[in-house]
Amino acid sequence: MFKFFEPNKIFLITSRAFKYVLFLFIVVLSIGLTEALILSPEDYKQSHAVRIMYVHVPAAWISLGIFSALTFLSVMGFIFKNKNLFLISKSLAPSGFVFNIIALVTGAIWGKPTWGTWWAWDARITSMLILALFYVMYLVAWRIYEDQEKVFKITSLITILGIINVPIIKFSVDWWNTLHQSASINILSKTSIHVSMLFPLLIMTAAFTLFSLLIFLMKYNTELIKLKRKGLDRL
Amino acid sequence: MINEIIFMNGYGLYVLLAFSFTLFSFTGLYVLTKIQYNKEKDKFVAKFGALNPEKANSAKLQRINKEILSNASSN
Numbered sequence: 364m365f366k367f368f369e370p371n372k373i374f375l376i377t378s379r380a381f382k383y384v385l386f387l388f389i390v391v392l393s394i395g396l397t398e399a400l401i402l403s404p405e406d407y408k409q410s411h412a413v414r415i416m417y418v419h420v421p422a423a424w425i426s427l428g429i430f431s432a433l434t435f436l437s438v439m440g441f442i443f444k445n446k447n448l449f450l451i452s453k454s455l456a457p458s459g460f461v462f463n464i465i466a467l468v469t470g471a472i473w474g475k476p477t478w479g480t481w482w483a484w485d486a487r488i489t490s491m492l493i494l495a496l497f498y499v500m501y502l503v504a505w506r507i508y509e510d511q512e513k514v515f516k517i518t519s520l521i522t523i524l525g526i527i528n529v530p531i532i533k534f535s536v537d538w539w540n541t542l543h544q545s546a547s548i549n550i551l552s553k554t555s556i557h558v559s560m561l562f563p564l565l566i567m568t569a570a571f572t573l574f575s576l577l578i579f580l581m582k583y584n585t586e587l588i589k590l591k592r593k594g595l596d597r598l
Numbered sequence: 599m600i601n602e603i604i605f606m607n608g609y610g611l612y613v614l615l616a617f618s619f620t621l622f623s624f625t626g627l628y629v630l631t632k633i634q635y636n637k638e639k640d641k642f643v644a645k646f647g648a649l650n651p652e653k654a655n656s657a658k659l660q661r662i663n664k665e666i667l668s669n670a671s672s673n
Contacts, residue, residue: 374662374665374666375661375662375665378665378669396617399617400603400613400617401603405606405607410606410607410609411606411607411609411610411613412606412609412612412613414606414609414613414617415612415613415616418616418617418620419616422620457627457631458627461623461624461627464623465619465620465623468616468619469616469619469620472612472615472616472619473612473616475612476609476612574624577628578627578628578631581631581632581634581635582631582634582635584635585631585634585635585638587662588635588638588639588641588642588666589638591642591660591662591663591666592638592641592642592645595642595645595646595649595653595657
């Protein structure tokens with residue numbers, strides 16, 4: 364099963380896929396921005412401020428998704444002693460962190476015209492901030508620990524502790540009284556958002572996903588080149 | 599039309615600030631990652647160039663090394 368994850372095979376794919384992903388990202392982002400800023404309707408209550416949703420929500424979704432992927436890959440890497448899964452995980456983290464910051468900052472910008480404040484210690488905002496701290500710990504751990512075994516253990520531990528926060532973020536709006544509204548988009552039950560707003564939201568989510576794939580490809584190739592450079596010493 | 603897109607009933611500043619911050623973050627992360635990638639590739643090429651011919655030939659047998667070198671020469 365893990366033969367697919369062999370660096371040699373992946374490098375051939377990732378090094379060639381980059382320009383196609385970049386092209387697709389530019390196309391999808393252009394469509395998304397046109398939809399989000401011009402074509403989508405304004406909200407009857409929030410007016411044009413609702414447009415911030417098109418960057419805030421996809422960023423939050425992707426940062427949560429990437430953190431869940433980090434945990435899964437780290438745990439699998441630890442169980443199956445597969446270093447490459449840790450490399451994939453390490454390469455995904457920077458874009459996850461940046462999306463987390465985007466979600467926090469655009470949330471603050473959205474908060475000012477709708478709630479009248481840039482920041483509130485609301486359950487969802489606070490739990491998103493905690494997620495950002497877990498991202499920071501994860502990224503710092505890779506920088507400060509030289510010993511590979513140690514860094515694998517520590518980053519796995521960070522992701523396992525951090526994943527506890529992910530369902531808290533998701534259900535915080537149901538468990539506590541928060542400034543955030545309940546989810547408008549549900550996979551299992553009825554979605555309450557109108558299709559004219561859902562479409563740009565999904566397009567922007569696709570664009571953001573392509574961006575994280577783009578960063579992942581570059582980061583992963585950087586890590587592989589680093590490994591191969593060290594390999595030249597052993598010739 | 600242009601005025602409506604920019605001012606957005608008084609919400610233009612917030613909306614454009616949020617979108618600008620997002621695009622600025624994208625550009626920053628992209629540029630930083632690209633710099634790291636190019637730096638690492640240059641280090642690899644420099645180290646490869648310092649190898650003696652026998653070792654260089656042996657290293658070239660690995661497909662991934664060949665791919666890195668061809669990527670470096672095409673940029």
